[in-house]
Amino acid sequence: MKPERENPATFFEQVEADVLGAMQKPEKTYWLALLGAMTCFGIGLACWGWQIYSGMHTSGKNNPVGWYMYITDFVFWVGIAHSGTLISAVLFLFRAKFRKAFNRTAEAMTVIAVMTAGLFPLIHLGRVWFFYWLMPYPNQRLLWVNFRSPLVWDVFAVSTYFTVSAVFFYVGLLPDLAIARRRVTGIRQWIYRVLSLGWRGTATQWTHYEKLYGFLAAFATPLVISVHSVVSWDFAMSVIPGWHTTIFAPYFVAGAIFSGCAMVLTLTIPMRKVLRLEQYITHDHFEALAKVMLFTSLIVAYAYILEYAMAFYTTNVFEQAHFNFRLLGDFRYPYWLMCFCNVLLPLTLFVRKLRRNLAYLMVVSLLVNVGMWLERFIIIVTGLSHDFDPYVWGNPNLSWIAIGITLGSFGMFFTFFLIFVKVLPVLAITELKEERAHETIHV
Amino acid sequence: MKRLTLMAVCAALVVLVQLDTSGTHLLPVLLGMALTTGAVLVVAAAELSNAQWIAPVKRPLLAAAPLLFVFPFLVRLAPYPWLAHETWWLRPDFFLARNAGALLVLALIGNLYRRASLTESPAKRKWAVGYLLTFVVAKTMVAMDWVMSFDYPWISTMFPVLYMVECFDAGLALIGLICFVRRQTENVLYDAATLLFGFALFWGGLTFAQYLTIWYANLPEEVHYFTLRFGLMGGREFFAGAVALLFVVPFSVLLIHRARKNHNVIFVLAHLVLFGLVYQRTYHLLPYVNLQLDWLLAESFAMFGALALCIRPDLGQTDRGV
Amino acid sequence: MKRFTFDDKDAFLAKLKELLASGVPARRIQIVTPIPVHEALHMLKVPASPLKFFTFTGALTGFVAGFALTIYTSLSWPLITSGKPIVAIPPYMIIAFELTILLGALASLIGFLHLNRLPSIPHILNPDETGNQYVIFVEEDQ
Numbered sequence: 001m002k003p004e005r006e007n008p009a010t011f012f013e014q015v016e017a018d019v020l021g022a023m024q025k026p027e028k029t030y031w032l033a034l035l036g037a038m039t040c041f042g043i044g045l046a047c048w049g050w051q052i053y054s055g056m057h058t059s060g061k062n063n064p065v066g067w068y069m070y071i072t073d074f075v076f077w078v079g080i081a082h083s084g085t086l087i088s089a090v091l092f093l094f095r096a097k098f099r100k101a102f103n104r105t106a107e108a109m110t111v112i113a114v115m116t117a118g119l120f121p122l123i124h125l126g127r128v129w130f131f132y133w134l135m136p137y138p139n140q141r142l143l144w145v146n147f148r149s150p151l152v153w154d155v156f157a158v159s160t161y162f163t164v165s166a167v168f169f170y171v172g173l174l175p176d177l178a179i180a181r182r183r184v185t186g187i188r189q190w191i192y193r194v195l196s197l198g199w200r201g202t203a204t205q206w207t208h209y210e211k212l213y214g215f216l217a218a219f220a221t222p223l224v225i226s227v228h229s230v231v232s233w234d235f236a237m238s239v240i241p242g243w244h245t246t247i248f249a250p251y252f253v254a255g256a257i258f259s260g261c262a263m264v265l266t267l268t269i270p271m272r273k274v275l276r277l278e279q280y281i282t283h284d285h286f287e288a289l290a291k292v293m294l295f296t297s298l299i300v301a302y303a304y305i306l307e308y309a310m311a312f313y314t315t316n317v318f319e320q321a322h323f324n325f326r327l328l329g330d331f332r333y334p335y336w337l338m339c340f341c342n343v344l345l346p347l348t349l350f351v352r353k354l355r356r357n358l359a360y361l362m363v364v365s366l367l368v369n370v371g372m373w374l375e376r377f378i379i380i381v382t383g384l385s386h387d388f389d390p391y392v393w394g395n396p397n398l399s400w401i402a403i404g405i406t407l408g409s410f411g412m413f414f415t416f417f418l419i420f421v422k423v424l425p426v427l428a429i430t431e432l433k434e435e436r437a438h439e440t441i442h443v
Numbered sequence: 444m445k446r447l448t449l450m451a452v453c454a455a456l457v458v459l460v461q462l463d464t465s466g467t468h469l470l471p472v473l474l475g476m477a478l479t480t481g482a483v484l485v486v487a488a489a490e491l492s493n494a495q496w497i498a499p500v501k502r503p504l505l506a507a508a509p510l511l512f513v514f515p516f517l518v519r520l521a522p523y524p525w526l527a528h529e530t531w532w533l534r535p536d537f538f539l540a541r542n543a544g545a546l547l548v549l550a551l552i553g554n555l556y557r558r559a560s561l562t563e564s565p566a567k568r569k570w571a572v573g574y575l576l577t578f579v580v581a582k583t584m585v586a587m588d589w590v591m592s593f594d595y596p597w598i599s600t601m602f603p604v605l606y607m608v609e610c611f612d613a614g615l616a617l618i619g620l621i622c623f624v625r626r627q628t629e630n631v632l633y634d635a636a637t638l639l640f641g642f643a644l645f646w647g648g649l650t651f652a653q654y655l656t657i658w659y660a661n662l663p664e665e666v667h668y669f670t671l672r673f674g675l676m677g678g679r680e681f682f683a684g685a686v687a688l689l690f691v692v693p694f695s696v697l698l699i700h701r702a703r704k705n706h707n708v709i710f711v712l713a714h715l716v717l718f719g720l721v722y723q724r725t726y727h728l729l730p731y732v733n734l735q736l737d738w739l740l741a742e743s744f745a746m747f748g749a750l751a752l753c754i755r756p757d758l759g760q761t762d763r764g765v
Numbered sequence: 766m767k768r769f770t771f772d773d774k775d776a777f778l779a780k781l782k783e784l785l786a787s788g789v790p791a792r793r794i795q796i797v798t799p800i801p802v803h804e805a806l807h808m809l810k811v812p813a814s815p816l817k818f819f820t821f822t823g824a825l826t827g828f829v830a831g832f833a834l835t836i837y838t839s840l841s842w843p844l845i846t847s848g849k850p851i852v853a854i855p856p857y858m859i860i861a862f863e864l865t866i867l868l869g870a871l872a873s874l875i876g877f878l879h880l881n882r883l884p885s886i887p888h889i890l891n892p893d894e895t896g897n898q899y900v901i902f903v904e905e906d907q
Binding site for chain 3: 143148152168196202203430
C-alpha cells in the first residue's frame with residue numbers, strides 16, 4: 001500500500017531521517033554479520049596467499065580443465081554486476097517507477113561485484129605480480145597485448161564497466177552526500193563535505209546534473225549488453241563444442257540480469273527489514289523485480305532448450321556427445337540442480353501470490369544464485385573435460401583452496417556491502433523526494 | 444463488402460503461394476509474417492510492461508491479428524536441399540504439420556489476445572504472455588525450418604533470435620507508418636522511435652555477435668555460410684545493405700532527439716527498416732532461391748494488400764489507454 | 766543580497782514569478798532547491814546545458830583512439846595469431862566501442878565538474894546549508 005499523501009515538506013524530512021537513520025551506530029547483529037563476512041574474506045585471502053606460495057596446482061585445475069572455479073566466479077560476479085546497471089540505467093531510460101526502491105543498492109552492488117570479479121583474472125594468473133602485462137604499454141619486451149584475443153577485450157570491457165559504473169554511482173550519490181553532510185557531525189561531516197564537492201543545488205547545477213545523469217545512463221545501457229557479451233565471447237570464440245555457439249552473447253546477458261536480480265532480492269529483503277525501510281520498498285517493488293527475474297529465466301530456459309535442440313538437429317557428433325555428457329555424464333547432478341533452480345523454480349513466479357511473498361522470494365533468489373553459479377560451472381567444466389578427443393577427457397580435482405577463494409569472494413562482497421550500508425544512504429533520497437514532489441528527470 | 448474483399452485477397456494469396464514451386468514465396472510471406480506477428484508482439488510486450496504510450500495505436504496494430512490465420516495455409520515446401528536426403532526432423536510431412544500447427548496455435552492465441560486487449564478484459568495479460576510464448580516457439584520453428592534448413596547442417600543458435608528481433612523491428616516500423624498516416628505526433632511516436640533506436644542497436648549487436656563468432660573460429664563448415672553468399676552476385680551488397688538499413692541509418696538518425704518527434708523522418712526510416720528486412724531475407728535465400736519476378740510481385744501485392752485491408756478500417760481509431 | 770526562503774514549492778514559484786514580473790533581471794536571481802524544479806528553470810530561462818559537446822568529443826576521441834591503438838600496435842609488431850589478419854577489424858571494433866563509452870563517460874564527468882565549477886572549495890569549507898527549503902537569492906542592484 002502506498003503511504004498516505006503527506007505534505008512534501010514533511011516527507012522530505014521523513015525520508016532523510018529514515019534513510020540516514022540506517023547509517024547510525026550499528027547494533028550487535030550488524031557486527032556479527034560483518035564479522036562473518038570478514039572471516040570468509042580472510043579465509044579467501046589466506047587461501048590465495050597459499051596458492052601464490054605453492055603454485056596453481058592447488059586450484060584444482062589440470063589438463064584438460066584449464067579453467068575451473070575461478071573463471072566460474074569471475075563470470076558469476078560480473079553477471080551479478082549487470083543487474084545493478086540494468087536497474088539504475090536501463091530502467092531509468094524506460095522511466096520505470098519501481099526502480100527507485102532498488103537503484104542505490106543495485107548500483108553499490110554493481111561496483112562491489114565488479115571489484116570482486118576483477119580480482120579473479122589476477123587470482124587465475126598464478127604469477128599475480130605480472131598482472132600489468134595485460135595492459136597495453138610500450139615495453140622493452142617489444143610486445144603489445146594481443147587485441148585479437150577475447151581476454152584482452154575482457155580487460156577493456158570490465159575496466160570500462162567498473163569505471164563507468166563507479167562514476168554513475170558517484171554522480172547519483174552527489175545530492176545525497178550533500179544531505180548526509182548536513183545531518184552528521186565531526187569527522188564524518190568533513191568526509192561528506194569533501195565527497196559532495198560543495199554541491200548546493202543551484203539552477204545551473206541541476207541543469208547540468210540532469211544532462212549528465214541522462215548521458216551516463218545512455219552510456220551504461222550498451223555496457224549492460226556489451227560487457228557480458230564480451231565475457232561470453234571468452235568461450236564462444238573457441239571451437240569447443242558447447243562453447244562455440246553464436247547465441248552466447250544474449251544468453252549470458254539474460255543470465256547475468258537473472259542472477260543479478262536474484263542477488264538484489266537477497267540483499268534488499270533482509271536489508272529492508274533490518275533498516276526499517278518498509279515504507280519505501282514495498283511489495284509492489286518486489287513483485288516488479290520478480291517479474292524481471294521471471295522474464296530473464298524464460299530467456300535462459302529458451303537458450304538451454306535451443307542449444308540442446310540445435311545440437312541434435314545438426315549431424316555434428318561432437319555437439320551431440322557434449323550435450324549428452326552434460327545431461328547424463330559426470331556432472332549430471334549439478335546440471336539437474338541447475339535446471340531446477342534456473343528453469344523450473346522461477347516458473348512458480350507466474351503465480352501472483354508467490355511473487356508478493358517475501359520469504360518465498362528470498363528462498364527463490366538464493367536458489368537462483370546457486371543455480372546460476374552452477375550454470376557457469378557446468379558450461380566451463382563440461383566443455384573442457386569432454387571435448388573432441390576421448391584420450392584427453394578428464395575431470396578437474398576437488399580443491400579446498402578454490403572453494404576457500406570462492407567463499408572469500410562472497411565474504412569480500414558482503415563485507416563491502418555491509419560497509420556501504422552504514423556509510424552511504426541505501427536509498428536514492430533525492431529521487432524519492434522528486435517522485436513525491438511529482439518532478440521527474442527528463443531524458 | 445470489405446471483409447469479402449479481404450477474404451478474396453487472402454484466398455488469392457494462398458493459391459499463389461501454393462502454386463509457386465520456386466521458393467519465391469518465402470520473401471513476401473516471411474516479411475508479411477514479420478509485420479503481422481510483430482504488430483501484435485509490440486502491443487503484447489507494451490501492455491505487459493504497463494507502457495501507456497501504446498494505447499493510441501493499439502487498435503490498428505491488433506487489427507492485423509486476424510491475418511495470422513492465413514499463415515498456416517502459406518506453409519509449403521521450397522526447393523530445400525534436404526528433400527533429397529531426409530532426416531527425422533527434416534521431412535516433408537513433419538515439416539508441414541508442425542509449421543502449420545504452430546502457426547495455427549499462434550493465430551488462435553493472437554486473436555484471443557486481441558479480443559481480451561480491445562475489451563480491456565482482466566485476462567489480457569495472461570493472453571499476452573501466452574502470445575509471447577507461442578510467438579517464440581513458432582518463430583523459432585519458422586526461422587530454423589523455413590530458412591536455416593537451406594544450409595543444413597549449418598546451424599547458428601542466434602538465427603531464430605535475430606528473426607524475433609526483426610519481427611519486433613517490423614512492428615515498430617509499422618507504428619511509424621501508422622503515425623504518419625494519422626499525423627500523430629504524441630508520445631507514441633517518440634517512444635516508438637526510441638524503441639526503434641534501441642532495437643537497431645540490439646540488432647546490430649546480435650548480428651555482430653553472430654558474425655564475430657563465426658569469423659573468429661574460422662571453421663570451414665560455418666564460414667561457408669558467409670563465403671558462399673559473398674561469392675554470389677549481390678551477396679555482399681545485400682549484407683551491407685541490411686546492416687546499413689537495419690543498424691547504421693536508424694542509429695545515426697535517431698541519435699538526434701528532434702528526429703524522434705518528427706513523423707516525416709520516422710516515416711522514411713520505417714520504410715528503410717522494412718527494406719533492410721527485405722535485404723536481410725534476400726541475403727539469406729540468395730544461393731538457393733531463384734526469385735521469379737512475376738510470382739514475387741503477385742504474392743507481394745496479395746500479402747501486403749491483405750495486411751493493408753486488415754489495418755485500414757481501424758486506422759482512425761485512437762484508444763485513450765487505461 | 767536578499768534571501769527568500771520557502772518550505773513549499775508553490776509559494777517559492779509564486780514569489781519567483783512575482784520577482785521576475787517586477788522587473789528583476791534573471792541573471793541577478795539565484796535559486797537553490799533540494800530537487801530540480803523545472804518550472805523555475807524555465808522561468809529563469811536557464812540555457813540548455815552544453816554538456817553534450819564534452820560527451821560527443823570524448824566519445825569520438827575514444828572511438829578514434831580505439832582503432833588507432835589497436836591498428837598501430839598490431840602493425841608495429843606484426844605477429845600472426847590464430848590465422849587472423851594483422852589488422853583484424855571485427856575484434857578492434859570491440860576495443861573501439863569500449864573506449865568510446867569510457868572516454869565519453871569520463872569526458873561528460875569532467876565537463877560537468879567544469880561547468881559547475883566543482884569541487885567548490887569555499888562551499889566545502891563552509892557549506893551554506895539550505896536543507897529542504899527552496900531559496901531565492903537576489904543580488905542587490907549596484
